[in-house]
Amino acid sequence: MTLSTFWQTTGLLLPLFATGLGLHCDSQNNRVIVLNLTSMSLTGTIPPHIGNLSFLVQLRLRNNSFQGSIPVDLVHLHRLEILHLGYNSFQGEIPSWLGSLPKLQILYLFRNNFTGTIPPSLGNITTLKNLELWNNNLQGNIPEEIGNLNNLETFNLYGNQQISGTIPPTIFNISSLDTIDFALNRLSGNLPDDMCQYLRVLKRLILHHNQLEGSIPSSLGQCKELLRISLDGNKFTGIIPRNIGNLSLLQELYLDTNDLKGELPEELGSLHALERLRAGKSRITGSIPPEIGNLHNLKVLSLHNNSLTSLIPSTIFNISKLESIGLYMNRLSGPLPSTIGLGLPNLKELLLWDNELNGIIPGSISNASELTILELALNLFSGPIPTALGPFTNFSAESFMGNSELCGASRLQVPQCKTHALQELKKKKASVMKPIYILPTIASMILVLAFTYFLLRSRKRKSKSLEEEDVLTLATWRRISYQELQNATNGYEESNLLGTGGFGSVYRGKFLDGMIIAVKVFNLQVDRASKSFDDECEVMSKIRHRNLVKIISSCSNIDFKALVLEYMPNGSLETWLYSHNYCLDTLQRLNIMIDVASALEYLHHDYATPIVHCDLKPSNVLLDKDMVAHIGDFGIAKLLGEGDSMRQTNTLATIGYMAPEYGSEGIVSVTGDVYSFGILMMETFTRKKPTDNMFEGGMSLKWWVKEALPDSVTEIADANLLGEENLSAKVDCISSTLQLAVSCSEELSERRMDITNVLGKLQKIRKEFEKSVVLP
Template sequence: MNSKQPVLCLPSSSHFHFLFYGLVIFLAFNTISASYSGGNETDYHALLKIKSLITKDPYGALTSWNNSLDFCNWAGITCGKRHRRVTSLRLLSQGLEGFLSPHVGNLSFLRVLVLYNNSFQGAIPHEVGRLSRLGLLSLYNNKFNAVIPVNISGCSNLEKLDLSNNELVGSIPKEISFLSKLTFLSLGSNKLTSGIPPFLGNLTLMEKFGVVNNPLGGSIPDTLGYWKNLKLFDAGICNLNGIIPHSIFNLSLLTTISLPYNQLIGSLPRTIGAKLRHLDFFDIHGNQLTGPLPPSISNCSRLGFLDVGENKFSGKVAVDFSKLRDIYSIRLAKNLFGSTGDDDMKFIDSLKNCTRLEKLGLDSCKFQGLLPRSIGNLSKQLSSLHLSANQLHGNIPRSIGNLVGLQVLNLGGNQFTGNIPSTIGNLHKLQVFYLYENQLLGKIPDAIGNLSLLIKLYLSSNMLEGVIPSSLKNCHSLLELGLSNNKLSGEIPTQLLQLSSLSIILDFSHNNLCGSLPIEVGDLNTLSLLDLSYNNLSGNIPSSLGGCASLLGLSLRGNSFQGMIPQSLSSLKGLMVLDISHNNLSGQIPRFFERFSLENLDISFNDFEGEVPILGVFVNASAFSFSGNSKLCGGIVELGLPKCKKLRNVKRKFQVFMIVISTASTLFTIICLVYVWCKRKRKSQLAQSLASKQCRKVSYNQLLKATDGFSEANLIGNGGSGSVYKGILDEDNDKFVAVKVLHLQNQGAQRSFMRECEVWRNIRHRNLLKIITSCSSVDFQGNDFKALVYEFMPNGSLHNWLHSGERTSRLNLLQIINILMDVAFALDYIHNQCVPLIVHGDLKPSNILLDDDMVAHVGDFGLARFFGISYPHSSTGSRGTIGYAAPEYGLGNEMTSSGDVYSFGILLLEVMTGKRPTDNIFNEDLSLHKFASAALQDHVTDVIDVNILNVHQEDETFKQNNEANANKIEECLALTVRIGVSCSLDSPQQRMDMKEVVYELQHVLHMLQNI
């Protein structure tokens, strides 16, 4: 062995073990150190910082965010199994308010950040750009403002970005184009400008792109044609102009194209159907597109929704719809289609294979010729058919009676002749039926009475004759009935006047109706407009007409009514338009007209005499017509009438005085007797259920069954006095009701039940919630049970529309003004018209319910008070809800109508600003009233809820003349806010009354309708 050969020295086994364990301890120490010092601890502190800037947590989503739990177990947090670092932060639909902390950028392992459907505000922190691992960022439906942070490009792994439904401003930053992995980009419903930038074409993996409802402007860039994977393109209501680039129509994977309400021009390519074979949703309505509708659309075999309405398309509809077997909605309305001959409607034949078709809109075009009998071959699923405002002629095919699924049928504004086919009576689901402005002959078929679900029926402006069929009495849901401008004869059917549902319009004008006006007209106590003008009606105006307490318009013009105007008409205090001209009426003009809110009064060509009043409508010479009454005198100077002879006036007053004196003792005796009798009856009436007088009785068992055991699934509302459930009574197995079950264990609940029963017994108005019945019984355990059953309101409460994140649609300004008017009408009725007069006492958004047509109904009279009736001190302890109750109630004052006015003012300001009166920003120095009042001095739009402004800009008329209309809209907003401020003044004496409110809101509505 060579002694110089190197020798390998191995450590002994003890040394080896020492080194091995030392290395393990060293690595473990470094791992633990890194985990708690540089990683987990950073995430922990970042989450606490995020929590610290959240000012409101109504559902306790962050309750678990404390030291008692490992932060990886906190609600909404997911950590990686290996590193125990936060990888996902999901806090969706929790009602959270506040700001997103910049420390979110310290969650460096974050892959998912979802905060949608909350109320985060302020800017999106720039530190989000440090989240390089982030794949999903969803901040949908919050209140983030400012610009989109440019360093969002640091999120290099981002695949889905949803910033829609916020208040973001500025332009789409170029840095977004650096997110090369982005497949989903949604920026809709913000305030972004400067167009859709061409550089977005660099995002070649894009699959879904949405910028709907932004004031972007500009044109659609051709570079978007690089998005070969695009499936959804949604850019409606963006003020876009120019043509739709042909490169878009080459994106063969597209399933959805939605570009409504822009200013796009040009035509659709002839080959559209050959290229877009996957298209299932195509909406381009509300633009200025021209040319024909390409027949190749029939190759889009998956198409389900087609809306090309409100454009300038023209020519013959040559699409073969038989290939579109999945289509469920077709709208070609408001174009220039047709005018090619009598076969304009030939394409209807090809629709027979569209067995899923539910809606067909062909109205307001230029279609000519006959309506083919094949119309009866359309889908049994068809619920809506619009053919109005065309040039169709000939008979209405009897086959139309085959469309048994129809709910809406509009054939108005054509040239149809012949009779109304009796097969119409087969359409048992029909709710809206329009045949106005045609040339129809013959009688109204009795079969029309089979349409028991009818809500609106208009047969006006035809040549129909014969009597009004009494079978219409079967249409128990009828709200509007228009039969004007026909040749109808005979008397007005009394059964029809007893339809309690008629609450909007009854128009029999310009016919040959004869006889007297039946006394049953007084049963129409919720009707808004009654027009009987230009008939042959005679006799006296029945005193029962005073029962129509909700009338806004009344016309008896051009008949042969005689005698004096009955004193009972003084109850029609809501009248705005009254026309009794061209009759044989006599006597003096009633003084009670002075107290009405009349905008127009026409009494001309009668035989009225005496002094013309000088208040109310009589002050405005242009609003009062009186010609053809030679015996009138006095009035304002502008009328030019002779002065009244004083002696005659004195004599008349003396005669009246003597009559009063001579009957005073008799009247006094009668009043005393009636008073004693009423006092004895009152106690027993108060104890009776409302059902004992006018409603059917229901048992506890029936209500239990109707609501599926008062299940939580049917719970639609919960308050201090009771819980409200949705249900179906046995008798109405297809109609929902709302069942309010009183919490009898709560103090005052029994009294609240009795009070509501008493109130509902005395009131009825189209803007008050309709009660069906009540129940006073015991449950299966022997406990007292009391419930009230109301008509179900499908659109829920106003509170939900204002503050519920579940709402995908928002109220526009016109809807808001109509809702406020409905509430004002209801309050005016209970304050000034019903007997006895009533104070509501608890007006707030949750007590305003909305029906199918978004008509508002005031409910919950559990705290109501009758004028002139004293209540025990204990019953006045509860006076409304904090924030809505008038300040004088806090001083112990009795409830009055001015307190309701205050609540209405606060409600109005809440609707307009989107802020509750108890919002955190309000304190001793700032209230909702002061907040709104200060804005009136500067820019009222600064306090208006952004949703109102955004939604209103979707209106096409508004967009066409944006600058001019913007000024008018701002004026309407200012006037509306001023009403709310005037109603919510601290001093009750300085507040408006509800009559003034109604008048001012009508003025605002008139301005809006003329924009």
């Protein structure tokens, strides 16, 4: 169809056609062959008249806001080679008639809202090279017919969550395959041991966070073109195949969170192109092979949470490109090499906590000038902490805690180091000290201890009001100026931005003494922002609990208001729930819920005046370095005073989480927090927001969960959890937690449970869960 005819028929995009933008015609026949409307901010549906462009070879509608389904009229585009609909909001099922497009080579439907199954008819398009369906809501099995696509180079189903069943063996017979990406689904079964018999040009094998099991195929070393292997977050067992060392082009190897056991093969040292090696939490034993030091291109080495023993090979500390070393939570022993920092000019993270390392902390580590994160806690280090040069001036006490024999600067909360002369003098005095002098000394110590004991007991008897005054003093002990905050955040540089909210933004900051903070800067141009600052100051200065974010200080004048808060290095629960790189397991999520419930119990019952948070949601649940949860953002919290509830005229809570009586009548009470907590629990274990697009037409997250209980939990639970071992115990745990969540979110406030009872039930669920599983 000619351009002029199409123009008259549809009247579509007149300004674009007038300029020729995005439109190409055959010079001989004046037929439209390319329609490229990429990134045009277009909305609506695809006009069915496009199906009249019978000479169309390319249809590119990428990165717009198109909705609806793909019109069946496009079945007439028999010359179509490229159909690119990625980054839109298309809905409905992928039409089976796409299999009737005989010349189609590229089919991009990613980042949409397609549902249903993958049509087997796609296996009829023998010309197809790229099939990318990632980040949709597809379910069901991978059709065996896809194995007929002998020219297929890329097959990407990443992040559909509900694609299940085994991978058809026919897929591994497609010799042209360059990329297989089925990550973040629910695929199960084994990988065939001979999977690389035909996959000789495969560059990317990406299968992380599924439910795959069995051994890692021994033939993997035959896929010699591989650049990336991502098998983490599955249930693979057995050893790491030794012939993996044949993959001379391999750049990334991810094996985290499996059940591999066995030792690291020394053949890994032959992967000279390797840049990232991750095999944490996989029950690996034995020592780290010194051959790892041959990986001269390695940037990330992460072997945390295994059972590795013996010394850390000194060869590792000579890999000049290394940026991150993560060996924490093992049983590594021995000293660090005295030259540790000399060969690591690019090192940014050194994570060695919770091992059995000993000896002194080498001063040479000061030469690692890029080092920003150092974790040496819970080891057996002794001697002085280097402070004279380099990055040591910026580290806090947490980096060294649990090493009882360390000494150094007082800010690191370790004893001051004694000079050599003073130590010698004390040795001489000790050698001539008579028993007659020792006994009075011991008696004096006993008297001091006794006095201290009775003093502490008397302090515990003081009234709550005095405790509150003490807490207020602790909360405001540090005076911080505007200039200090300006310097700490590099002028509120965008790279330090942690997040934004209704009343302002939060930045990461670092004081000159190394203390890392979070600075909440209120946007005073926003209505009620100043009131929110005052409310948050009032509430946070009066409370103190391990599961509440601590306030360090505030900075306020006419034009500027900010809170200085405890920094949470692991971000928010929301970040973890919806991250594609990390995943919380069942126990972690349960622990976080217990932490939040503990904080709510304190706010509701343990403080002199009940406090209602009013805005409980995943973004306000923050995680410290040990993944302990802390509730933050008290900008709309309320002190109830004498009554059990109060009326709030301005409804500010977040839609989807607020209790019905809050939204309709503005009634604030502790039961409203319980309701929000119920919704929070549902979201945490289903990975579905209450505002998800699927909850329309009277359907809600609460209704969806309630309907699935107790027999269909696996249909609503986060698929990332169902891929783990001990499935039966975890399903029982999730079911019990979600039933409790339903009880918390009853429509009538008087029918909701008290948070103290909720906490008790959660602790009981955890106890039963831990008895039923074998924890790593």
